[in-house]
Amino acid sequence: MSNNKLLRFALLAPLLASPLAGAEKADRDQPVYLEADNVMVDDAKQVSVYTGKVVITQGTLMIRGDKVTVWQDNGAFDHGTVLGQPAYFRQKRDNSDEYVQGWAQRIEYSAKENKADLYTQAKVKNGADEVHGNVIHYDANTEYYQVEGGQKDSATPGSGRVRAVIQPKNKDAKPAP
Secondary structure, eight states: OOHHHHHHHHHHHHHSOOSSTTBOGGGGGSOOEEEOSEEEEETTTTEEEEEEEEEEEETTEEEEEEEEEEEEETTEEEEEEEEEEEEEEEEEBTTSSOEEEEEEEEEEEETTTTEEEEEEEEEEEETTEEEEEEEEEEETTTTEEEEEOOOTTOSSTTTTSOEEEOOOSOTTOOOOO
């Protein structure tokens, strides 16, 4: 890994606290509430498609999108895709008052692999820190993030570059003498 890439990763790693691993653990034991204009369930293929102003909540976790497709494996959640203008998730971090939020045109989550991918105009915000890129990949098992810029000739505003805002860790600390 080049020094430039290593430096970028070192700066971004603490910024991107896990929307999965650092998530409120109690959420897993909460009921799931779902609202949508339409629902299609195919039990034979174990797939459900929710369309029209979809809102899914479970404890502090909220997911919003225009279309949410959920695949199951042996009756348990396997993976899902959220599409929106933008798709959105928000979840409280465990043992903290801060929330992790994410926006993208498409968000994919694999429960089996414990990975999340945000595509097209992706943004993750953790408290006051945030990162923007065309694609954000996150592996909760290894707590590894990869943020990619877009193509330089893309019409997407701000594309071609990864941008981050990292707040001082202790804003109230007095400077050393």
